[in-house]
Amino acid sequence: ETGVTQTPRHLVMGMTNKKSLKCEQHLGHNAMYWYKQSAKKPLELMFVYSLEERVENNSVPSRFSPECPNSSHLFLHLHTLQPEDSALYLCASSPDGTGGTEAFFGQGTRLTVV
Amino acid sequence: GQQVMQIPQYQHVQEGEDFTTYCNSSTTLSNIQWYKQRPGGHPVFLIQLVKSGEVKKQKRLTFQFGEAKKNSSLHITATQTTDVGTYFCAGRDYSGSARQLTFGSGTQLTVLP
Numbered sequence: 001e002t003g004v005t006q007t008p009r010h011l012v013m014g015m016t017n018k019k020s021l022k023c024e025q026h027l028g029h030n031a032m033y034w035y036k037q038s039a040k041k042p043l044e045l046m047f048v049y050s051l052e053e054r055v056e057n058n059s060v061p062s063r064f065s066p067e068c069p070n071s072s073h074l075f076l077h078l079h080t081l082q083p084e085d086s087a088l089y090l091c092a093s094s095p096d097g098t099g100g101t102e103a104f105f106g107q108g109t110r111l112t113v114v
Numbered sequence: 115g116q117q118v119m120q121i122p123q124y125q126h127v128q129e130g131e132d133f134t135t136y137c138n139s140s141t142t143l144s145n146i147q148w149y150k151q152r153p154g155g156h157p158v159f160l161i162q163l164v165k166s167g168e169v170k171k172q173k174r175l176t177f178q179f180g181e182a183k184k185n186s187s188l189h190i191t192a193t194q195t196t197d198v199g200t201y202f203c204a205g206r207d208y209s210g211s212a213r214q215l216t217f218g219s220g221t222q223l224t225v226l227p
Contacts, residue, residue, distance in 0.1 A: 043217040
C-alpha cells in the first residue's frame with residue numbers, strides 16, 4: 001500500500017465512450033501527477049498539479065482532461081479515445097511539485113480502448 | 115528537450131551474477147532518482163542522488179552519480195530472483211527549465227534460478 005489509490009484498476013472502453021479515472025492520495029502531499037506507461041516506452045508525464053493548480057501539461061491531446069478538485073484527489077476524464085491510447089495510466093504524488101522529492105505511485109489503471 | 119537514455123533495455127542474468135544498468139542524460143542534472151517496477155506492479159522509489167560523484171548503497175545495491183552529473187548507474191551484487199523487475203532512472207534538468215523528472219526507458223532484469 002503506497003498511500004496512493006487508483007480506481008478502476010482495469011477499464012475497457014469504446015472509442016465513443018466517456019470515462020474517468022480517479023486517484024486519491026492519503027500522504028498529505030502537495031503535488032499530483034498523471035503518467036502514461038506504454039509498452040517499450042519511457043514513462044510519459046501527462047499532467048502535473050501543485051497545490052491544486054496545473055503547472056505543467058506536456059502537450060497532451062484534448063481528449064484527456066484532468067481535474068484536481070483538492071490536493072488529495074485527481075481525475076483524468078477520457079473521451080473519444082483512440083486504440084493507441086491503450087496503456088497503463090499511473091497516478092503519483094510527491095511532497096512538492098519540483099521534481100526533487102520522491103514520487104509515490106498508485107497501482108495504475110490498465111486502459112484498453114476498443 | 116532533455117533526454118534520458120538507459121542501457122541495456124533488457125538483461126538476463128543467472129542468479130548470483132552481478133547486474134549493472136546505466137543512465138545517461140543529454141543535459142546536466144540537478145538530481146537523479148531510481149525506481150523499481152515489479153512485473154504487473156507500479157514504480158517504487160529506491161533512492162535519490164544529488165551530489166556530484168555521490169555513491170550510495172542499499173544492501174546489495176550500489177548507486178552512483180557521475181562527476182559531471184550527466185550519468186548514473188545502479189549495480190546489483192549477487193542477484194536474487196527477488197531482484198526481477200524493471201529499473202528506471204529519472205532525472206531533473208539542472209537548468210530548471212523542466213521542473214519535473216524525465217524518466218529513462220528502463221532496464222528489464224530477468225534473473226534465472
